[in-house]
Amino acid sequence: MKYLSIIVFGLFLYIGCGNSNPKSTDEYINDALKNQEIQEGWGIKENRINLIEAIKNSENEGLLPEDYQYSKLLEFEKKFDSIPESREEYHQLLTASYIKYLSDLKNGKINPREIYRDWEIEKKEIQPDTILAIALQKNRIDSTLESHKPKHFTYLNLKKALALIKSMPEENFDTIVTKEKFKLGGKSETIAKIKERLRYWGDLSKDDTLANTVFNTDLKNALIKFQNRHGLESDGAIGAMTLKALNVSKETRKQQIITNLERWRWYPADLGNSFLGVNIPNYYLFLVDNKDTINKYRVVVGTPKRKSPILSSKISNIVFNPTWTVPPTIIKEDLVPDATKSRSYFSKTRIKIFNYKNQEISPSDWKPSDANKYRYVQEPGYNNSLGVVKINFPNNHLVYMHDTNHRDYFVYNYRALSSGCVRIEKPLPLVEYLLKNPRRYSSIKIDTIVKTKKTQAVKVDCEFQVHFQYFTAWYKKGQLQFRNDVYGLDPDLYLRLTNQFSSDVVSSTRVIDK
Numbered sequence: 001m002k003y004l005s006i007i008v009f010g011l012f013l014y015i016g017c018g019n020s021n022p023k024s025t026d027e028y029i030n031d032a033l034k035n036q037e038i039q040e041g042w043g044i045k046e047n048r049i050n051l052i053e054a055i056k057n058s059e060n061e062g063l064l065p066e067d068y069q070y071s072k073l074l075e076f077e078k079k080f081d082s083i084p085e086s087r088e089e090y091h092q093l094l095t096a097s098y099i100k101y102l103s104d105l106k107n108g109k110i111n112p113r114e115i116y117r118d119w120e121i122e123k124k125e126i127q128p129d130t131i132l133a134i135a136l137q138k139n140r141i142d143s144t145l146e147s148h149k150p151k152h153f154t155y156l157n158l159k160k161a162l163a164l165i166k167s168m169p170e171e172n173f174d175t176i177v178t179k180e181k182f183k184l185g186g187k188s189e190t191i192a193k194i195k196e197r198l199r200y201w202g203d204l205s206k207d208d209t210l211a212n213t214v215f216n217t218d219l220k221n222a223l224i225k226f227q228n229r230h231g232l233e234s235d236g237a238i239g240a241m242t243l244k245a246l247n248v249s250k251e252t253r254k255q256q257i258i259t260n261l262e263r264w265r266w267y268p269a270d271l272g273n274s275f276l277g278v279n280i281p282n283y284y285l286f287l288v289d290n291k292d293t294i295n296k297y298r299v300v301v302g303t304p305k306r307k308s309p310i311l312s313s314k315i316s317n318i319v320f321n322p323t324w325t326v327p328p329t330i331i332k333e334d335l336v337p338d339a340t341k342s343r344s345y346f347s348k349t350r351i352k353i354f355n356y357k358n359q360e361i362s363p364s365d366w367k368p369s370d371a372n373k374y375r376y377v378q379e380p381g382y383n384n385s386l387g388v389v390k391i392n393f394p395n396n397h398l399v400y401m402h403d404t405n406h407r408d409y410f411v412y413n414y415r416a417l418s419s420g421c422v423r424i425e426k427p428l429p430l431v432e433y434l435l436k437n438p439r440r441y442s443s444i445k446i447d448t449i450v451k452t453k454k455t456q457a458v459k460v461d462c463e464f465q466v467h468f469q470y471f472t473a474w475y476k477k478g479q480l481q482f483r484n485d486v487y488g489l490d491p492d493l494y495l496r497l498t499n500q501f502s503s504d505v506v507s508s509t510r511v512i513d514k
Contacts, residue, residue: 022125025103029096032129041136042091048077050141051098060159061149062261063104064498068097098141099128106148108265110496112310120311120396121266152271154474155264158257161475165254171200175247182238186215194238197246198222201480203229231282231483233413241413245482253473256482259493260473267469268312275465276315276391276401278422280308281472281483283415285401285424287433289464297430300404300415300423304487308420308468313393315464318431320449320456321380322390322402326351330419331371340368350379381453388450389427391434393466401466403427416486422468436462 023031032038042048055068076090106126112119126148135144149155176197178190191213198204204222220236227234230245271277277286278299285297302308306329326335339345343363346353353361354375361374378384387403397420404423409415424430428446435441435458449456472483472490485491495501 022123025100025128028103028127028129029099032095032099032132033092035129035133038095038129038133038136039088039091041133042094043087044136044139045080046139047136047141048073048080048094050139051094051145052077054142054145055097055101058101060163061105062159062162062258062497063101063109067104067109067499068101069093073097095132098132098135098145102126102128102131102145102148105145105265108262110262110493112266115492115496116310118307118309118397119266120309122268122312124269150264150267150269152264152267154471155261157475158261158264158473161473161480162254162257162261164475165250165257165480168200168250171250173197173200173247173249176243178243180238182215184215184217184220187213188215189213191215191219194246195219195222198226200250201226229479229481231413231481241484248482253480253482255494256473256485256490258497259490260471262493262497263470267467271312271467272463272465274463275467277467277469278308278401279469279471279483280310280416281470281486285422285430287430289433294433295430297427298410298415298425299401300406300409300418301486302418302420303416306419307487308418308422309395309397309399310470311395311397311399311466311468313395313466315391315393315434315460315466317392317460318434318458319390319392320446320458321388321453322384322386323380323455324378324385326376326378327419328372331376335376336368336371339363339366339371350381350383351376352379379453380455387423387427389431391424391427391431401427414484434460434462434464 052070052073055065055070055073058065058068072093073090076086076093079086080090103126107124111123112121113123131144131148135141173196174193176190176193180188180190182188182191192210195204195208195210198219199206199208199210203226204219208218208222215238223238223242224234224236226232226245227236227242230242232241232245233239271288273291274289277288278284278301279286280301283299283301285299287294287296335345335351343366345351346363346366353363353366354377355361356373358375366374380388382388383405385405387405387407390400390402392400399421401422401424404418406417406423407425409417409423410425428443428450432441432443432446441458470487470489472485474481492501
């Protein structure tokens with residue numbers, strides 16, 4: 001009892017003060033193995049059976065039971081009474097398996113900070129050895145593991161999606177390869193193959209016979225449903241992107257769900273009551289206030305070569321009529337070639353040139369050979385590269401959200417077109433909502449500020465978190481949702497999760513947004 005009191009006090013200190021010197025999972029395991037009271041706690045059969053059963057069910061979380069020595073634990077348990085000399089080894093294995101499984105549930109099996117250079121997600125600190133000691137004392141092995149799983153409804157629904165796709169019959173469809181132009185009322189033998197897939201995924205009624213190879217209204221409506229579930233242009237036409245999605249197998253979709261379950265374990269346990277959530281593969285920003293989704297906005301995100309980073313932060317301020325300082329990569333790839341051809345580039349783009357003394361330099365005096373010695377600043381205005389407003393939040397990647405001068409991009413279905421920052425369609429209503437001060441920042445007042453073309457920074461008093469996320473699968477209202485893996489991250493992560501990966505660390509390329 002005395003030992004339990006000490007543990008509870010230690011846990012209270014941990015929760016209240018935080019852990020300034022976080023340890024690795026292996027270090028926690030080593031500490032726990034030295035703790036005799038912990039090892040003795042495994043003498044209670046209920047504790048052992050509960051852990052073995054929990055590990056068996058780890059596949060429901062998209063994890064592998066054998067990562068936690070499931071078969072060995074079963075073998076030890078079967079001979080527990082007949083070979084008492086093996087109990088110490090068994091207890092140690094139970095200890096290591098519990099701590100590893102608990103840690104993986106809390107933070108994921110893979111550490112994103114070790115495989116990605118642009119994922120700015122903080123590790124959630126726990127003390128698994130302390131939690132294990134309490135669980136053993138109170139016979140709560142299963143409940144402590146359960147309490148450390150993500151509680152977000154999207155994660156819980158993804159688990160339902162995994163169970164659903166596992167229950168679906170196996171399929172062995174041939175890849176559909178065609179250059180046909182399908183028209184409503186037209187007839188083609190390829191239609192049967194397309195209908196077969198739509199029936200399999202539940203977008204087309206199973207009563208719709210494959211013998212009918214006419215492109216009719218029922219088929220068009222089924223295609224629209226399929227396209228909506230995959231974030232495609234919902235025109236009911238059989239284009240290249242729709243065919244590509246139709247050719248994706250059940251196994252690949254299952255793997256996609258498993259990788260997304262892992263990503264949810266990386267994210268903060270609580271996204272906050274109010275936040276802006278950007279799901280990069282979905283190209284949408286969601287405004288959530290007091291845990292209620294208020295609105296959503298189309299966004300443009302970074303290209304695969306200039307990825308938007310994954311991060312969690314908090315809005316600090318909003319800048320109306322921002323200037324734009326041209327980043328090094330844009331100087332090299334765009335500014336220098338264009339300005340070398342014609343110095344009128346600077347007047348057309350309203351970019352001013354400054355030397356290291358912050359003195360403005362005339363375009364006629366500018367020399368391409370000295371291009372990197374100058375700073376280039378675009379004046380504020382409607383056609384500024386950042387548009388008329390910018391939303392700032394602290395991060396290590398120098399990115400932000402903003403308006404844009406390429407407002408035509410938002411009509412595209414594929415919107416991975418920026419240099420890393422997130423561009424928002426019609427951002428002023430969003431900004432008005434964030435400021436939440438109708439007297440000082442009504443829509444009329446904001447329009448007046450914008451018309452001045454003068455830069456003005458405004459602090460955001462209400463606390464809004466910012467989350468840039470990467471999810472390519474989810475389950476909503478009983479429907480599987482998939483999005484194109486725009487940065488190609490899913491296959492690599494799945495190989496890592498299933499212990500099949502043997503290549504080098506993933507790298508990524510980012511620059512400041514244009």
